[in-house]
Amino acid sequence: MSVQWGIMSTARINRKFLAGAREASGVEVVAVASRTRESAERFAREHRIERAHAGYDSLLSDPAVEAVYISLPNSLHVEWTVRALQAGKHVLCEKPLSRRAEEVSRCFEQAEREGRLLTEGFMYRHHPQTHRLVELVRSGAIGALRLVRASFSFELPEPRNVRLSRALEGGALMDVGCYCVSGTRLLAGEPRRVTAQQTLGGDGVDIAFAATMLCQGEVLAHFDAGMSFAARDELEVVGEHGSLFLDDPWHCVEPVIELRRDGRSERIEVERVNPYRREAENLSAAIRGEAPLLLGREDALGQARAIEALYAAAETGQAVTPA
Ligand SMILES: NC(=O)c1ccc[n+]([C@@H]2O[C@H](COP(=O)([O-])OP(=O)(O)OC[C@H]3O[C@@H](n4cnc5c(N)ncnc54)[C@H](OP(=O)(O)O)[C@@H]3O)[C@@H](O)[C@H]2O)c1
Incomplete structure (x- = not known):
């Protein structure tokens, strides 16, 4: 029923x-x-x-x-x-x-x-593209994982949008950077140390955010998120011997994974399905x-710990170890 x-x-x-x-x-x-x-x-x-x-x-x-x-x-x-x-x-x-x-x-x-x-x-975590990406990384398609690079940005021309309100807890990291954090954690585990920079807009929220994260197993990650520049959403996962590139990792409207290895590039098609x-x-x-x-307490806690640390790093200019 x-x-x-x-x-x-x-x-x-x-x-x-x-x-x-x-x-x-x-x-x-x-x-x-x-x-x-x-x-x-x-x-x-x-x-x-x-x-x-x-x-x-x-x-x-x-x-x-x-x-x-x-x-x-x-x-x-x-x-x-x-x-x-x-x-x-x-x-x-x-x-x-x-x-x-x-x-x-x-x-x-x-x-x-x-x-x-x-x-x-x-919702992107439920999409077959994300499941396939994890399988590829775990099965050694690119060798040992070394680096994750993510981005998610868009232009927000509406001054009254909830994303620009500090009281409503808007901000680029909260709105779109959280996907980059989620994708990185999924592949590379919890961040051990983070650094970050932000620029402010609206009534004092981060409208652009850039960060580095050192994750489990010495995997490096960096991402940027923005509400004040051109729309981009990308994920690149780099291993010892190759890399995986996703042009639409978060919305998953045009799912396809590009495997780049040994000077060749292979397109891995993925089923189109509504992630919601x-x-x-x-x-x-x-x-x-x-x-x-699929997503319970541990994942949500890891997300919040990372976001807390990233904001602390951006606000203090210091490297921060998540709690
Ligand atoms: N997963 C995704 O793909 C995705 C995409 C976009 C947004 N989101 C998330 O979804 C949430 C909503 O985002 P949205 O852009 O859809 O929001 P939105 O269009 O601004 O709508 C927010 C709704 O919240 C209600 N609300 C209650 N108190 C409010 C207040 N003080 N100010 C403004 N609205 C208030 C309003 O509904 P009523 O007036 O009807 O009560 C309003 O329509 C956010 O948490 C965002 O991160 C997720």
């Missing part, structure tokens, strides 16, 4: 999530909530969602809703994740769950107390006990 989902907010990202959820098996979106009744009803009508709730608490009181997709601004993720868990809902919270490891622990402790599942919404679909299917299947949850 399908898991009944509710969506918390009428955020722009919901459109992509809903497109994935509609194709998904075991996923049925039955309700949406917004701060105002009018906006909830408009969104429900437009997307043919059965029930519209005025206020997020009302969604959490809906007895039919088993799982909640939280697409609020970053600063509200922890509060509403905890409240949703307390209301007995399973939670898929958009990335980043939090920039503070202590808050991530608190959320997962709540989930454990309530016997509910919680997962952080890194896979992410929603994973939580639904885990709720029904049919599959393990």
Whole structure:
């Protein structure tokens, strides 16, 4: 039987999530909530969602809703994740769950107390391109891993966008740099030491962020993230004998992996699939006990520890060892 989902907010990202959820098996979106009744009803009508709730608490009181997709601004993720868990809902919270490891622990402790599942919404982790990349690295396709280079940037011309608000915990690292951190950690393990630089914009958020990370096994990594320069998203994974290049590592709309080795280049095609679909299917299947949850506590904690260290490094200009 399908898991009944509710969506918390009428955020722009919901459109992509809903497109994935509609194709998904075991996923049925039955309700949406917004701060105002009018906006909830408009969104429900437009997307043919059965029930519209005025206020997020009302969604959490809906007895039919088993799982909640939280697409609020970053600063509200922890509060509403905890409240949703307390209301007995399973939670898929958009990335980043939090920039503070202590808050991530608190959320997962709540989930454990309530016997509910919680997962952080890194949809690219559910895509076959990412699984294939990990297989290639682990199977020795490029020899021993030495370096990871990542980037994710875009131009943000809207001064009122939530990403430019310090109070709402915007910032380039929080918005897009977190993918570079996630991809690096997936391949090279937890960072042991980080350095970083940032430039500020909006009302004091990082609009450009560049960092180096020394990871497990002496793997070096560097990445840049920006909301104030041209759109780029790339991942290069360099081994002793070759490298792997992904031109679309995070959105996964045009998945293909280029293997460069011995002066030759091979294109490894990957199945096209909606990553939001896979992410929603994973939580639904885990709720029904049919599959393990892909992203749980350890991954979210590692993310928050790295982000905390990266901001500390950028703010102090010192190298930082993540907690
Ligand atoms: N995984 C991905 O591919 C992906 C892509 C984009 C964004 N995201 C994540 O999704 C989240 C939402 O991003 P978005 O760009 O979709 O956001 P957005 O369009 O700005 O929407 C945020 C929603 O949050 C609600 N909200 C509650 N309090 C608010 C406040 N004080 N200010 C503004 N909005 C408030 C509003 O909905 P109501 O008025 O209806 O309550 C608003 O529509 C972020 O955490 C972001 O990192 C993920």
